[in-house]
Amino acid sequence: MGRVSSTIDLNADLGESFGPWSIGDDAAMLDVVTSANVACGFHAGDPLTLRRTCQVAAERGVTVGAQVGYRDLVGFGRRFLDMEPEELTADVLYQLGALDAMAKSAGTRVRYVKPHGALYHATVRDEALADAVIEAVRRYNPTLHILGMPGSLLLEFAEEAGLVAVPEAFADRAYSPDGTLIPRGDPGAVLSDPVEVAARMVRLVTEGVVPAVDGTDVMVHAESICTHGDSPGAVLMARAVREALVAAGVTLRSFAPGS
Numbered sequence: 623m624g625r626v627s628s629t630i631d632l633n634a635d636l637g638e639s640f641g642p643w644s645i646g647d648d649a650a651m652l653d654v655v656t657s658a659n660v661a662c663g664f665h666a667g668d669p670l671t672l673r674r675t676c677q678v679a680a681e682r683g684v685t686v687g688a689q690v691g692y693r694d695l696v697g698f699g700r701r702f703l704d705m706e707p708e709e710l711t712a713d714v715l716y717q718l719g720a721l722d723a724m725a726k727s728a729g730t731r732v733r734y735v736k737p738h739g740a741l742y743h744a745t746v747r748d749e750a751l752a753d754a755v756i757e758a759v760r761r762y763n764p765t766l767h768i769l770g771m772p773g774s775l776l777l778e779f780a781e782e783a784g785l786v787a788v789p790e791a792f793a794d795r796a797y798s799p800d801g802t803l804i805p806r807g808d809p810g811a812v813l814s815d816p817v818e819v820a821a822r823m824v825r826l827v828t829e830g831v832v833p834a835v836d837g838t839d840v841m842v843h844a845e846s847i848c849t850h851g852d853s854p855g856a857v858l859m860a861r862a863v864r865e866a867l868v869a870a871g872v873t874l875r876s877f878a879p880g881s
Contacts, residue, residue, distance in 0.1 A: 777789060
């Protein structure tokens with residue numbers, strides 16, 4: 623059985639609208655989550671959207687994190703880009719500085735970092751890319767926490783660099799028996815039933831396991847749960863997860879200090 627807890631963080635990817643194109647209901651999600659992974663303008667989000675998202679997060683006491691990604695607006699950051707590590711470090715630094723400026727202008731600050739999309743998955747196993755992201759965070763602000771996949775090189779390198787590594791689970795994604803996520807494009811990879819998802823997350827927090835696609839239980843150690851803000855019915859699902867956890871006696875609280 624995995625590690626269980628009476629406290630968990632609930633995070634969501636927000637700030638992803640761009641100009642007249644609206645993605646998700648950030649205002650509603652910020653009433654539910656305890657941490658907001660805010661886009662930084664490379665894979666999604668424009669400056670005004672980022673500032674407004676940080677402003678609402680500050681007003682509602684939600685912790686702001688920088689969701690850094692590849693420079694890929696057209697592909698929503700879900701396409702791998704072949705970059706030199708030094709270039710990736712510079713891109714991450716650029717995004718951190720941009721979002722932190724928006725957060726400070728709204729009366730809050732960036733407290734953690736989470737890669738987005740293709741970059742998130744690349745840093746699970748690619749040593750050079752995981753190190754490049756950690757190098758950017760270390761140079762910018764080594765007090766920032768690193769949010770990522772359990773067992774990833776990103777979290778391993780974060781700990782080696784003296785940073786706080788925070789493992790997360792995904793509420794609306796299916797798991798394989800080895801504890802990895804089913805690729806997004808595969809059938810059944812994205813879950814849509816709020817009741818099912820909520821029950822899975824209660825088991826995650828109280829028992830340390832989630833059901834895999836083959837029906838077996840897989841151990842997952844997580845200190846945060848991600849609900850995707852751009853998924854269909856995202857707000858309904860996030861509310862269902864929050865309500866089920868509270869009913870099970872779980873306290874929802876951000877993992878980052880000063881929240």
